[in-house]
Amino acid sequence: MYNITGGLLPDENLPGSFFLQNVIAYATGFITPCFFPYYVHKAFALEKMRFHAFKGVYLFLILPYFLFVVVFAITEKLEDAKDLLALPVVYALWVIISMIKAIRYKYKKDFSSRESKEEMTVLLISLTPWVMLPVIDFFNMGQGTEACITNIGFLSLFALQMKRHIHEMRAEHNRLVESQKELQNWNSNLTNEVTKRTKELEIINQQRTNTLVNLAHETKTPLTLINNYLEEYIQKTTPSEELNIVKRNINKLSSDIVNLFDIEKFNKGFAVYNHNQLCNFSDILKDSMALFEKYAIDLEIKIEVSIHQGIIIQADPLSINRIINNLIENAMKFSEANDTIEIALSKNDDGDIQFIVSDRGIGIPLNMQAKIFEPYYQLNSQKANTQGMGLGLPIVKKVVEELNGKIYINSNPQKARGTKIKISLKAYKNTNSEPLNAAIVKAPSIQLPLLTPTDKVVDKERFTVLVIEDNIAMINYLTNKLSEKYNVLVAMNGSDGLRKLKEVKVVPDLIVTDIMMDKIDGYEFAKIISKSEQFAHIPIIFLSAKAALKDKLQGLKLGAIDYVPKPFSIAEFLYKVDSILTYAGKQKRSILNMTFDRVSSNGTSHQKIQVSSFELNCDLYNLTARERDIAKLICQGQKYKDIGGALFIAERTVTKHAQNIFEKLQVSNKIELINKLEYSQTA
Known part of the structure; x- marks a missing residue:
C-alpha cells in the first residue's frame, strides 16, 4: 500500500x-x-x-x-x-x-x-x-530515494526474521530429536523396570501360591487323622449333639481344604483327574441320589428325579461325582422348606449328555452369572451359615472344560425365582468291549440346619446375658456354656437384638455381640444403644474374627468393656463374663445404698423419671429420620394422603415407608404400631 x-x-x-x-x-x-x-x-x-x-x-x-x-x-x-x-x-x-x-x-x-x-x-x-x-x-x-531506502530496510528486516525463524525451527527440531531419544530411553528403562517388577511379582505370587498349596496339603493329613479317630470315638460312645457339631465342622473344613487344594492345581495346569476311564453316569447319579434324598427329607425339600439308564461317558468317576454333588448341594442350600428340586439326566439325538439341576431358590442375577465361576466369589453378599468358600462352581467349570463340555445358566430373579443349570457333555459310544469303572459315590457335604437357639431364663435372681451372633453353631455353643450360670437371651443380628431389648421384661446385665452381621452389625448396634437412656449403661463385649488393632480400637471407642478375637478360650471368656457381672453387681448395690441414704437424709420421695418413649422406641427399632416423621403422623391418626401432603412426598412413597415401618416393628395394623411406639417402661 x-x-x-x-x-x-x-x-x-x-x-x-x-x-x-x-x-x-x-x-x-x-x-x-x-x-x-x-x-x-x-x-x-x-x-x-x-x-x-x-x-x-x-x-x-x-x-x-x-x-x-x-x-x-x-x-x-x-x-x-x-x-x-x-x-x-x-x-x-x-x-x-x-x-x-x-x-x-x-x-x-x-x-x-x-x-x-x-x-x-x-x-x-x-x-x-x-x-x-x-x-x-x-x-x-524525493520519492525514489524514499522508496529505495525503505524497501531495502524492509527486505533486511524480512531476511533477519526468516533467519531467526529457520534457526528456531532447527533448534526445535533438535529438541524434538533429543526428546525422542530421551523418550525412547525412558520407555526402554520403563519396559525393563516393568519386566523386572513383573518377574518379581510373579515369583512372590508363585511363592505365596506354593505356600498356600503346601499348607492345604499338609493340613489334609492331620484332618484325616482327626476325622478317622473322631469317627471311631463316636462309634464307641453314645452319640451327642456336641460330637455331631465337631464332626460337621471337621467335614466342612476338610471339604474346604480339598477344594482349595484342587483349584490351585487346576490353576497351575496340573492334572487333578484321570479321564482315560469309562464310567456309568446314570449309576453314579442314582447312587448319589440315595444320599441326597435322605438330606432332602431332613430339609423338607422335595426332589424330582429323571434318569435315563445306561449313559456312558469317558471321564474320571470322581469328577462326575463332584459335578453332581456341587450342583445339587447348591440347589439345596438356596432352597427353602417345601421347595422342589428337579434333577434330570438324558441323552439327546446328537449323542450329547444333558445333566440339568433346577431349583426354586433366590436365583442368580444376570450380571453375576459369569462371576459365580470365579474362585472365592460369593453369590450372597450377606453372611450365611451354609455359605462356603466359593470354590464349588469354579471347580465344576474346570472339570466341564476338561471334558470339552459346556455349562449353561438360566436364571432371572426379576422375572421369577429359581435357577436352572444345564451341563452338556459328549457321551461315549463304543462301550461293547470296554470295562467300566465302578461308580464312586462320595457323600455330599451338606450341612443340615441347626435348631435356632431359644432364650434360657431359669432364675430371675440370676444375671442376664444377651448374646447376639449370626452363626447358629456358635450361638448354640455360647448359650449352652453361659446358661449353666446365667439367664441367656439370644438374637441372630443387631436388629433382632434391638427388638429383643424392647420386648423382654428384664434388662440384660451384659451384652455379648458379634461384629459382622446382617442388617445391623455390632458397631452400629453399640452406637444405637449408647444413645438410649434405658440401655446405655449395659456393658458390651465384642466377639469377632476381626482381630486387627484398628478394629479393636474402634470397638473400645464405642464403649465396649472388652474385645475378644476369635478363636478364643471359652474358659478365659467365662472368667471375663463372671468378673464383669460381679463388678456390675457390686456397683449397682453401691449406687442403690447411696441413693437410699440420700433419700433418707433429705426426706424426699423417690420420683420416676419419664423417658421419651417415642424417640427411644424409634432408636430401638432403627427407624430412619423419614420413617420417624411418617410414624409420628400415623400415630396422630393422619391418612397416607395427608401425610404425603404434609411432607411433600407422593402417597405411594408414604405407603412404601409405612410398609417398612410395619415390617421393622413386626406389627400388622396401626393400633399395634401406636402401642409399640407410644409406650415404654419408665427408668
Missing part, C-alpha cells in the same frame, strides 16, 4: 484533487511507521518498546498527521503543512534510541554477543528508514 501510494501520488493524470492525493500519500507514510514499534515489540520480544507500540505512535505520529491535514486544508499550501513534520522527526530519533536501549535490556550481560549485535545492526538498518520517513519528507529527498 505504501509503495503504490507513495510511487503514484500525486499525479494530475489520476482522478482526485491535489489535496486528496497528498492526504492519501502522506497517510501511508505516517501509518506504516506506526506499525513497526509494535512489530519489533512482539516479533523480537523487546519489552522496552511497549510504550511506543501502544501509546507513542498515536501521540507523535497519528496526531501530527491529523494536524498536517488540517493545516493543509486551511492554507492549501503543502510547504506550510510540512513544517508540522518536525515533531515526528524528533520522535523518530527517540524511537531509535529506545530501540537500542530495548535491545540492551533484552540481552543484558550478553549484549556483546554475536546474536545481539546482529539483531541491533539489522534492526537499525531496517527500521531507521521507516522511522525516518518524516525526515525524508521534510527535506524533500
Whole structure:
C-alpha cells in the first residue's frame, strides 16, 4: 500500500484533487511507521518498546498527521503543512534510541554477543528508514530515494526474521530429536523396570501360591487323622449333639481344604483327574441320589428325579461325582422348606449328555452369572451359615472344560425365582468291549440346619446375658456354656437384638455381640444403644474374627468393656463374663445404698423419671429420620394422603415407608404400631 501510494501520488493524470492525493500519500507514510514499534515489540520480544507500540505512535505520529491535514486544508499550501513534520522527526530519533536501549535490556550481560549485535545492526538498518520517513519528507529527498531506502530496510528486516525463524525451527527440531531419544530411553528403562517388577511379582505370587498349596496339603493329613479317630470315638460312645457339631465342622473344613487344594492345581495346569476311564453316569447319579434324598427329607425339600439308564461317558468317576454333588448341594442350600428340586439326566439325538439341576431358590442375577465361576466369589453378599468358600462352581467349570463340555445358566430373579443349570457333555459310544469303572459315590457335604437357639431364663435372681451372633453353631455353643450360670437371651443380628431389648421384661446385665452381621452389625448396634437412656449403661463385649488393632480400637471407642478375637478360650471368656457381672453387681448395690441414704437424709420421695418413649422406641427399632416423621403422623391418626401432603412426598412413597415401618416393628395394623411406639417402661 505504501509503495503504490507513495510511487503514484500525486499525479494530475489520476482522478482526485491535489489535496486528496497528498492526504492519501502522506497517510501511508505516517501509518506504516506506526506499525513497526509494535512489530519489533512482539516479533523480537523487546519489552522496552511497549510504550511506543501502544501509546507513542498515536501521540507523535497519528496526531501530527491529523494536524498536517488540517493545516493543509486551511492554507492549501503543502510547504506550510510540512513544517508540522518536525515533531515526528524528533520522535523518530527517540524511537531509535529506545530501540537500542530495548535491545540492551533484552540481552543484558550478553549484549556483546554475536546474536545481539546482529539483531541491533539489522534492526537499525531496517527500521531507521521507516522511522525516518518524516525526515525524508521534510527535506524533500524525493520519492525514489524514499522508496529505495525503505524497501531495502524492509527486505533486511524480512531476511533477519526468516533467519531467526529457520534457526528456531532447527533448534526445535533438535529438541524434538533429543526428546525422542530421551523418550525412547525412558520407555526402554520403563519396559525393563516393568519386566523386572513383573518377574518379581510373579515369583512372590508363585511363592505365596506354593505356600498356600503346601499348607492345604499338609493340613489334609492331620484332618484325616482327626476325622478317622473322631469317627471311631463316636462309634464307641453314645452319640451327642456336641460330637455331631465337631464332626460337621471337621467335614466342612476338610471339604474346604480339598477344594482349595484342587483349584490351585487346576490353576497351575496340573492334572487333578484321570479321564482315560469309562464310567456309568446314570449309576453314579442314582447312587448319589440315595444320599441326597435322605438330606432332602431332613430339609423338607422335595426332589424330582429323571434318569435315563445306561449313559456312558469317558471321564474320571470322581469328577462326575463332584459335578453332581456341587450342583445339587447348591440347589439345596438356596432352597427353602417345601421347595422342589428337579434333577434330570438324558441323552439327546446328537449323542450329547444333558445333566440339568433346577431349583426354586433366590436365583442368580444376570450380571453375576459369569462371576459365580470365579474362585472365592460369593453369590450372597450377606453372611450365611451354609455359605462356603466359593470354590464349588469354579471347580465344576474346570472339570466341564476338561471334558470339552459346556455349562449353561438360566436364571432371572426379576422375572421369577429359581435357577436352572444345564451341563452338556459328549457321551461315549463304543462301550461293547470296554470295562467300566465302578461308580464312586462320595457323600455330599451338606450341612443340615441347626435348631435356632431359644432364650434360657431359669432364675430371675440370676444375671442376664444377651448374646447376639449370626452363626447358629456358635450361638448354640455360647448359650449352652453361659446358661449353666446365667439367664441367656439370644438374637441372630443387631436388629433382632434391638427388638429383643424392647420386648423382654428384664434388662440384660451384659451384652455379648458379634461384629459382622446382617442388617445391623455390632458397631452400629453399640452406637444405637449408647444413645438410649434405658440401655446405655449395659456393658458390651465384642466377639469377632476381626482381630486387627484398628478394629479393636474402634470397638473400645464405642464403649465396649472388652474385645475378644476369635478363636478364643471359652474358659478365659467365662472368667471375663463372671468378673464383669460381679463388678456390675457390686456397683449397682453401691449406687442403690447411696441413693437410699440420700433419700433418707433429705426426706424426699423417690420420683420416676419419664423417658421419651417415642424417640427411644424409634432408636430401638432403627427407624430412619423419614420413617420417624411418617410414624409420628400415623400415630396422630393422619391418612397416607395427608401425610404425603404434609411432607411433600407422593402417597405411594408414604405407603412404601409405612410398609417398612410395619415390617421393622413386626406389627400388622396401626393400633399395634401406636402401642409399640407410644409406650415404654419408665427408668
